[in-house]
Amino acid sequence: AYLDRIAEVDGDVRAYLHLDREAALAQAREVDERIAAGEDLGPLAGVPVAHKDVFTTVDMPTTAASKILSGWHPPYDATVTARLRQAGMVILGKTNMDEFAMGSSTENSAFGATRNPWDLDRIPGGSSGGSSAAVAAYEAPLATGTDTGGSIRQPAAVCGLVGAKPTYGGSSRYGLIAFASSLDTPGPIARTVLDAALLHEAFSGHDPRDSTSVDAPVPPVVEAARRADVAGLRVGVVRELGGEGYQPGVQQRFQESVELLESLGAKVVEVSCPSFDAALAAYYLIAPSECSSNLARFDAMRYGLRVGDDGSRSAEEVMSLTRAEGFGPEVKRRIMLGTYALSSGYYDAYYGSAQQVRTLIKRDFDAAFENVDVLVSPTTPTTAFPIGERTGDPMSMYLADLCTIPTNLAGNAALSVPCGLAPEDGLPVGLQIMAPALADDRTYRVGAAVE
């Protein structure tokens, strides 16, 4: 049914980069055989899933939506991919994204933009926009994404879906093509909080192949999603994430969610996190710095594309031609920004001070969580914007992640849950729920209570 739905609507939505109908059907038959043989595969057996094209898949190409990886077939599965295969999930295909997960609209894909199923002239969010569009258009019941600065929560919010950024280290980065390694976090995109929790639990947990993986039990997110109550819970509204500059309909739906939480028995207070004002600036030094280091591996020798290698050119010339043609403009912008921020003479002023801001943000969270159980804010300042509106203005594009970035810098958990449609444009609005590291279950508990 999902393959038929994809055939019907993906020409318009363009959520997928790679599809293999026969391979998907073969996987489904294999799962049937495993079940028939008595294997207990758990609750997701036979459920189809779409993977963001940043997770390696041994049986499908993986491009991170970059030309530089075209033609590359990974020799191994990412841990997320492998664990979901083990759980009996069937891979429908690989979804579109901003190139190397850099962007907020999926317009930075080298293979064309994905469209928001709510309004095909609008962006589906990004960078996991193919995954959010696929789930929103009923082209997949569940999808994986990655969140470095908001790339799961923001697309989930603007497509009317649930998306979670797990605690950093709670889900494995093994086989995830790196953007900013200290921030990158795999997570689920789904239609309901319980669906998201089931996927979250299925791929999370300690992985010795990822040096930053946390060796701790997976937070009981499924149980929390089923519990779905907030009586007695202390909820903090972050003063710095709201008000001026936010779309009125977003602000209105957020206010209503806060009132709903109160009516369900939560104790709501206002909380100030003053360093959050500097989060965006710090992120746009730290993320590009790590990206410039991570993307040095695309040297024309090891992966995918190689341009101008006709015997007449040096390795350096081939590398230069390959990178010039293989990387898109946003990726080049980030590599230049990051190389600059890391260069001697500028390191302390830029990268060093950004790291200090990162510590201040972590302290703001720690102080807030001494008095409240969860923090809430709108997930995004606006609803889905029209395709093309922000492509000429990187700064306005970067603002889409204003509310989500602090959580990535601090490494804690957050979830976005739909909270109605903005009256002025009829488009979905997201409520963001943030919790301390390894308390992911709290975000699910609150999310399930208000969805």
Ligand code: GLN
């Ligand atoms: N939009 C942010 C960026 O462009 C975040 C991306 C992400 O979370 N991968 O960097």
